Amino acid sequence: VRARPPNVIDLLGGYAATNLIREMLARRVVDSLHEWRTVAEISRLHRIDHDGALVLLNFLYCCSDFLQRRGERFRLAPRYSEHHAWRGVFEKFTGAYGQMIAKPLSAHRSGADAGIDRSALARAYSWDSESPVVIKTIEDLRPDGVLDIGCGRATLLAEICARIPAEGWGIDPSGAMCRAARGSVASAGLQSRIVIRRGSALTINQVLSLQERRRISLIYAGSLMNEFARSDATLVALLDRLSRWFPGCWLIVVDYLGALTGRRKRAGNYTYLNDIVQVLSGQGVPPASHEKWSSIYRAAGAQLSDIIEGRTLDLRWFVHVVRLRGYRHSAKLRSTSTGK
Numbered sequence: 149v150r151a152r153p154p155n156v157i158d159l160l161g162g163y164a165a166t167n168l169i170r171e172m173l174a175r176r177v178v179d180s181l182h183e184w185r186t187v188a189e190i191s192r193l194h195r196i197d198h199d200g201a202l203v204l205l206n207f208l209y210c211c212s213d214f215l216q217r218r219g220e221r222f223r224l225a226p227r228y229s230e231h232h233a234w235r236g237v238f239e240k241f242t243g244a245y246g247q248m249i250a251k252p253l254s255a256h257r258s259g260a261d262a263g264i265d266r267s268a269l270a271r272a273y274s275w276d277s278e279s280p281v282v283i284k285t286i287e288d289l290r291p292d293g294v295l296d297i298g299c300g301r302a303t304l305l306a307e308i309c310a311r312i313p314a315e316g317w318g319i320d321p322s323g324a325m326c327r328a329a330r331g332s333v334a335s336a337g338l339q340s341r342i343v344i345r346r347g348s349a350l351t352i353n354q355v356l357s358l359q360e361r362r363r364i365s366l367i368y369a370g371s372l373m374n375e376f377a378r379s380d381a382t383l384v385a386l387l388d389r390l391s392r393w394f395p396g397c398w399l400i401v402v403d404y405l406g407a408l409t410g411r412r413k414r415a416g417n418y419t420y421l422n423d424i425v426q427v428l429s430g431q432g433v434p435p436a437s438h439e440k441w442s443s444i445y446r447a448a449g450a451q452l453s454d455i456i457e458g459r460t461l462d463l464r465w466f467v468h469v470v471r472l473r474g475y476r477h478s479a480k481l482r483s484t485s486t487g488k
């Protein structure tokens with residue numbers, strides 16, 4: 149039986165709770181609530197009026213699963229104190245895309261990518277951990293050179309290069325992400341093998357020399373393709389360029405199946421939230437099925453050779469192992485069988 153959809157009062161409650169949690173994060177009240185705290189303690193530690201604090205904490209306790217209450221004391225529910233990925237999700241939707249979500253119709257009209265707070269996005273990704281499935285998929289292909297396009301904080305690249313003796317290149321147009329990426333590379337002690345450059349997927353030929361491109365046997369695009377999901381033609385054009393610059397290379401695409409454009413049966417709020425920020429930021433909702441993705445690869449002469457699907461809440465994310473069009477001259481790449 150389908151749960152009753154939230155009504156307008158539920159939505160207003162969620163809106164107020166979201167703003168409250170956001171301020172509690174910014175003022176570190178959330179950190180204090182990792183252990184049981186009386187209202188008096190919270191009030192004193194964070195200089196909040198006692199009676200107001202009581203009502204606000206009670207409000208969160210009553211309208212969400214965020215807090216637990218025992219008599220006069222409150223604490224964060226274990227699912228929020230023991231796991232941290234929710235903080236990244238929260239930062240993404242209230243920080244990085246917060247302005248757009250606050251003004252959805254105007255943001256949509258301008259298709260304003262400029263409205264993304266890139267520093268908040270970099271912070272949001274700091275709560276992410278790399279998926280073992282993705283790491284294993286790349287490791288199994290044993291690449292000599294890995295290019296991570298839209299590398300973000302480059303944690304995946306650092307992890308791969310720490311495991312196998314590959315060279316790495318990370319490219320990202322965001323200054324905030326490049327700074328964070330160089331930090332990850334330095335703390336892994338991999339500066340001699342990984343290079344981070346500021347640039348776009350569309351102009352890689354200006355960022356990497358021909359000699360460097362020839363040393364790359366595998367490209368990783370983690371949550372990058374969805375930045376080009378405005379139309380099938382945009383995705384095909386990107387794949388086409390990649391094939392020209394890196395003929396015959398492996399391309400590992402990690403992305404998600406969109407829901408709100410098609411007739412796919414109901415997904416869930418996490419997928420819907422991702423879909424709406426995709427649209428508000430002018431990126432477009434990614435294709436809703438593997439078949440559709442496969443037809444896009446084919447249109448660029450590339451071939452989808454393996455699919456691995458995972459789930460985060462209701463979000464269907466995937467790893468696609470794709471072979472780019474063309475013949476790779478370097479014989480050094482030792483491929484493994486990936487047929488399904």
Ligand SMILES: C[S@@+](CC[C@H](N)C(=O)[O-])C[C@H]1O[C@@H](n2cnc3c(N)ncnc32)[C@H](O)[C@@H]1O
Pocket residue numbers: 273276297298299300301319320321322325347348349350369370371372375
């Ligand atoms: C959602 S983040 C994913 C970061 C990282 N790949 C990961 O999986 O954690 C998308 C990244 O793509 C970058 N990006 C956006 N447009 C791009 C473009 N045209 N070329 C390359 N990277 C781009 C963003 O700056 C951002 O770091």
